[in-house]
Amino acid sequence: MVTEPVPEFETQDLLINVGPQHPSTHGVFRMVMEIDGEVVKDVIPHIGYLHRGAEKLCENNDFRQGVGYMDRTEYLAAHNAELSYVMAVEALAELEVPARAQWIRMILCELNRLSSHFMFFGAFGVDVGVFGTPFVYAWRERETLIDLFEEISGDRMMYAYFRAGGLAWEVPPNFKERVREVLKSSRQGVKDFDGLLTENEIFIARTKNVGIISAEDAIEIGMSGPSLRASGVPLDIRKTEPYLFYDQVEFDVPLGENGDVFDRYYVRLQEMEQSMRIIEQCLDRLEDGPIMPERMPRMLRLPEGQEVYIRTEAPRGEYGVYLVSKGGNKPWRLKVRSACLSNLQALKQMSVGQYVADAIIILGSIDIVLSEVDR
Amino acid sequence: MTTDGTTPGGDQAEAVEAAPIDTLEDTIWAAVNRALTALDVRPERGAWDLIVHVPPADVIRALRKLKHDDELQFNYLRSLTGVDNEADGVDVVYHLYSISKNLNLTVKATLPPDDKVLETATTVWQAANWLERETAEMFGVRFNGHPDPRTLLMPEDMTDVFPLLKSHPFAEIELLQGELLGHERGAGDGE
Amino acid sequence: MSDGIFGIENTWLDAAIRIQLIVGLMTIVVMGLIYAERKILARFQQRLGPTRTGPAGLLQSLADALKLVGKEDLRPRNADPWTFELAPYLVFVPVFMSFVVVPFVVGWQVRIVELGLIYFVAVSSLSIIGWIMAGWGSDNRYAMIGGMRAAAQGISYELPLVLALISVAMVANSYDLNEIVAGQGRWPNVVWQPMVVVVFVIAGLAELNRTPFDIPVGESEVVGGPFVEYSGIRWSMFFLAEYAALFIMALIFAAVFLGGWAWPLGEEWGRWWQLALVSIKAGLFIFFVFWVRASVPRLRIDQLMSFSWKILLPLMLVQVLVNGAVLVYGGPLWILTIAGLVGIAVLVKLVGHAVSQPRPKVVVAASAEGEVAS
Numbered sequence: 001m002v003t004e005p006v007p008e009f010e011t012q013d014l015l016i017n018v019g020p021q022h023p024s025t026h027g028v029f030r031m032v033m034e035i036d037g038e039v040v041k042d043v044i045p046h047i048g049y050l051h052r053g054a055e056k057l058c059e060n061n062d063f064r065q066g067v068g069y070m071d072r073t074e075y076l077a078a079h080n081a082e083l084s085y086v087m088a089v090e091a092l093a094e095l096e097v098p099a100r101a102q103w104i105r106m107i108l109c110e111l112n113r114l115s116s117h118f119m120f121f122g123a124f125g126v127d128v129g130v131f132g133t134p135f136v137y138a139w140r141e142r143e144t145l146i147d148l149f150e151e152i153s154g155d156r157m158m159y160a161y162f163r164a165g166g167l168a169w170e171v172p173p174n175f176k177e178r179v180r181e182v183l184k185s186s187r188q189g190v191k192d193f194d195g196l197l198t199e200n201e202i203f204i205a206r207t208k209n210v211g212i213i214s215a216e217d218a219i220e221i222g223m224s225g226p227s228l229r230a231s232g233v234p235l236d237i238r239k240t241e242p243y244l245f246y247d248q249v250e251f252d253v254p255l256g257e258n259g260d261v262f263d264r265y266y267v268r269l270q271e272m273e274q275s276m277r278i279i280e281q282c283l284d285r286l287e288d289g290p291i292m293p294e295r296m297p298r299m300l301r302l303p304e305g306q307e308v309y310i311r312t313e314a315p316r317g318e319y320g321v322y323l324v325s326k327g328g329n330k331p332w333r334l335k336v337r338s339a340c341l342s343n344l345q346a347l348k349q350m351s352v353g354q355y356v357a358d359a360i361i362i363l364g365s366i367d368i369v370l371s372e373v374d375r
Numbered sequence: 376m377t378t379d380g381t382t383p384g385g386d387q388a389e390a391v392e393a394a395p396i397d398t399l400e401d402t403i404w405a406a407v408n409r410a411l412t413a414l415d416v417r418p419e420r421g422a423w424d425l426i427v428h429v430p431p432a433d434v435i436r437a438l439r440k441l442k443h444d445d446e447l448q449f450n451y452l453r454s455l456t457g458v459d460n461e462a463d464g465v466d467v468v469y470h471l472y473s474i475s476k477n478l479n480l481t482v483k484a485t486l487p488p489d490d491k492v493l494e495t496a497t498t499v500w501q502a503a504n505w506l507e508r509e510t511a512e513m514f515g516v517r518f519n520g521h522p523d524p525r526t527l528l529m530p531e532d533m534t535d536v537f538p539l540l541k542s543h544p545f546a547e548i549e550l551l552q553g554e555l556l557g558h559e560r561g562a563g564d565g566e
Numbered sequence: 567m568s569d570g571i572f573g574i575e576n577t578w579l580d581a582a583i584r585i586q587l588i589v590g591l592m593t594i595v596v597m598g599l600i601y602a603e604r605k606i607l608a609r610f611q612q613r614l615g616p617t618r619t620g621p622a623g624l625l626q627s628l629a630d631a632l633k634l635v636g637k638e639d640l641r642p643r644n645a646d647p648w649t650f651e652l653a654p655y656l657v658f659v660p661v662f663m664s665f666v667v668v669p670f671v672v673g674w675q676v677r678i679v680e681l682g683l684i685y686f687v688a689v690s691s692l693s694i695i696g697w698i699m700a701g702w703g704s705d706n707r708y709a710m711i712g713g714m715r716a717a718a719q720g721i722s723y724e725l726p727l728v729l730a731l732i733s734v735a736m737v738a739n740s741y742d743l744n745e746i747v748a749g750q751g752r753w754p755n756v757v758w759q760p761m762v763v764v765v766f767v768i769a770g771l772a773e774l775n776r777t778p779f780d781i782p783v784g785e786s787e788v789v790g791g792p793f794v795e796y797s798g799i800r801w802s803m804f805f806l807a808e809y810a811a812l813f814i815m816a817l818i819f820a821a822v823f824l825g826g827w828a829w830p831l832g833e834e835w836g837r838w839w840q841l842a843l844v845s846i847k848a849g850l851f852i853f854f855v856f857w858v859r860a861s862v863p864r865l866r867i868d869q870l871m872s873f874s875w876k877i878l879l880p881l882m883l884v885q886v887l888v889n890g891a892v893l894v895y896g897g898p899l900w901i902l903t904i905a906g907l908v909g910i911a912v913l914v915k916l917v918g919h920a921v922s923q924p925r926p927k928v929v930v931a932a933s934a935e936g937e938v939a940s
Contacts, residue, residue, distance in 0.1 A: 038867060047528065091423060132607065136611040200862065201917065206864075220450075240477050307421055307426075308424075309454065309470050322456060341505060342506075344505075345504060355866060
């Protein structure tokens with residue numbers, strides 16, 4: 001039996017291409033949005049513009065050299081990235097890291113969380129439309145933090161400071177005073193941002209109830225970090241599976257209620273205050289001591305047939321390193337579990353049905369850094 | 376070292392003649408074994424988590440059982456990747472996490488090198504979507520039933536090159552990097 | 567009417583010379599405004615702004631103008647030539663035309679037009695056509711989106727703006743700007759019409775496409791909006807038109823609401839005092855516009871439209887009614903002041919209520935586990 005085809009109205013939705021060069025996409029990222037007037041019907045992300053093959057390259061470099069590649073996969077939170085990697089190597093080599101090195105690592109990771117969240121505020125403010133002011137405030141705060149990092153490791157952004165077993169070299173003698181100075185100015189910076197954006201009616205009107213993702217969906221998609229906590233899921237690896245000395249310091253884990261853009265912003269703001277609390281406690285507990293174990297082999301060779309999956313709480317989510325070793329001084333397989341890649345999967349679900357301007361804000365609120373998405 | 380791995384922090388005294396059988400009492404193996412009763416699984420102690428080897432044909436069923444099990448509730452897929460073991464095939468590795476019970480598990484399925492086909496895990500967790508795309512393009516594994524089998528990081532037309540396989544060579548410069556730092560080309564342990 | 571400038575009797579020649587002077591003046595003023603904006607914005611953002619070109623960066627605008635003049639004039643291949651090339655003129659010329667009626671000082675204007683306010687409103691709304699032409703003629707989707715947004719916004723905020731000016735005209739009993747200013751010798755119109763001032767400032771920001779209403783030129787989304795395909799002189803004409811419109815809006819604001827050259831003590835103290843008064847008042851408006859740009863996020867197009875149609879327009883209609891009632895029945899004018907203050911309170915309340923009202927959630931329901939998202 002032949003049925004007649006039903007004639008359909010063919011209206012064409014507009015396909016616009018956002019990126020890869022675009023002021024709002026936080027890196028080389030391309031979205032193809034299908035819009036109907038101002039409403040987004042579909043979002044197709046295209047990634048891979050910044051893929052440099054970090055995982056393959058690590059297979060050819062030994063365990064000391066891999067730190068450099070980890071920096072570059074997450075350049076805004078490099079200390080956290082390095083931490084996952086060196087913890088993986090230490091777990092397999094069964095190295096005992098001295099306490100002083102652990103405390104300093106904790107301080108540096110939390111400071112890096114501060115600078116990464118400042119960057120988020122800057123870029124997010126530009127997305128929402130405040131021309132420049134939060135961006136410049138963010139840069140002012142990051143400058144103080146980055147100056148401190150430069151004094152410690154010699155580099156402003158790609159530190160390569162952590163080593164398997166501890167740290168590369170000792171911190172400068174005025175470390176504690178410098179960190180306290182930086183904390184003071186960061187506290188003021190957080191207050192500035194809070195005052196500029198949080199209670200602003202236009203900001204609230206733009207961000208509340210926009211880009212909502214429910215807790216179940218977020219868990220299903222595999223989101224992590226502040227984006228997941230904004231939906232109300234209390235998953236913070238520093239609390240559930242503590243590493244370094246996170247079980248010995250007191251801090252809260254801020255949660256959001258709705259899972260909208262405003263919650264993702266506000267959770268990060270509160271996280272910064274908690275980070276500063278952690279740093280203060282670490283500074284009080286920091287004592288003198290060695291920073292590398294006494295008997296460090298010159299060339300690290302890991303035992304055969306071992307593998308480990310280390311997960312830490314980076315500013316953007318769960319940054320995991322899966323290390324497989326088959327003997328020798330190079331990894332057999334190094335996989336970087338990227339928080340931003342998993343968070344970015346949720347973009348389509350959050351954006352469909354919203355306006356075009358909202359889609360840009362939603363992308364900004366997930367806080368991706370493309371080098372981690374693409375590695 | 377035995378292939379069962381070391382015992383982290385364990386105090387088991389090693390017998391002089393033979394290593395004791397690792398009963399894995401301090402892991403979740405008992406619960407996992409009960410959840411996967413009908414399937415042929417083999418445990419292994421990893422450095423941090425328990426590793427469970429499942430035959431490729433049963434992997435998706437196993438994952439679904441682990442997700443729906445009341446005692447385990449592995450509702451969060453942390454990571455999905457592949458490991459190329461050359462002649463031994465390609466391992467597809469799933470890292471699972473249970474948010475409510477705070478448990479971790481690694482599930483491995485070993486695919487033979489000439490038949491790298493597996494069923495998709497997107498029916499179990501949506502998180503597997505992009506992760507499987509990446510594993511497929513890097514290792515040449517085909518996931519049957521995947522809703523969107525395009526390349527993720529590789530160019531769209533590069534569907535026949537699988538960079539993370541060991542047979543895919545390093546570029547000349549990358550080999551030279553190793554040489555300059557004192558490694559002999561091809562030597563795994565040389566100093 | 568007025569004497570010919572430089573004593574020239576021929577009205578056509580006199581008008582031509584006046585127009586030339588105006589255009590020259592406007593160009594210099596606009597360049598000064600661009601410099602002022604960059605410096606003021608920079609200070610708000612804890613930066614310095616232009617410092618190198620000339621003393622304290624004063625020649626920066628001149629350098630920019632020279633650079634723009636020297637650029638290649640591009641046109642996309644598929645852009646409609648007439649629409650694309652005529653659009654800048656349609657944006658630029660109406661702004662200068664509206665300059666004809668603005669009073670600086672007693673007698674210093676191009677022509678005294680009896681229907682000055684009506685003329686101003688009519689001419690300034692012509693530039694919306696220019697925006698649409700620029701958007702459509704550019705053969706670029708982003709430009710079209712920007713052009714449509716600009717048209718929607720421009721038309722929506724035209725109404726509160728016109729009603730604001732009409733309310734003031736009712737109180738001043740004339741459409742001639744000169745007479746409106748002269749009638750404010752004792753009290754500026756802001757005293758009688760406080761709410762109208764607020765609405766005028768908001769609608770004026772929207773007409774100028776300035777933050778928080780700059781969604782057509784949303785820099786972080788549709789980078790540049792309708793102007794994205796223009797370069798060189800054509801683009802600088804858009805830019806010039808934007809700042810000239812800002813200047814004119816500031817002058818109208820100073821004239822209509824703050825008393826222009828007449829208050830306080832304008833007629834007694836002579837020409838230079840009058841000029842200073844007008845400059846200060848216009849400067850206040852301009853500074854406020856820059857301040858808002860540095861501080862406030864951008865509204866989305868539907869929020870912007872609903873704000874105009876649902877909040878500003880009804881309030882202005884009520885204001886016009888109240889004005890009419892008081893003026894026809896001969897009531898004292900301070901009733902209008904009280905009504906205006908009440909109106910401002912109502913406006914603030916409505917905005918607060920609208921913002922705190924949660925929008926209907928657009929949530930894709932949690933899909934059943936195991937189902938593949940399509």
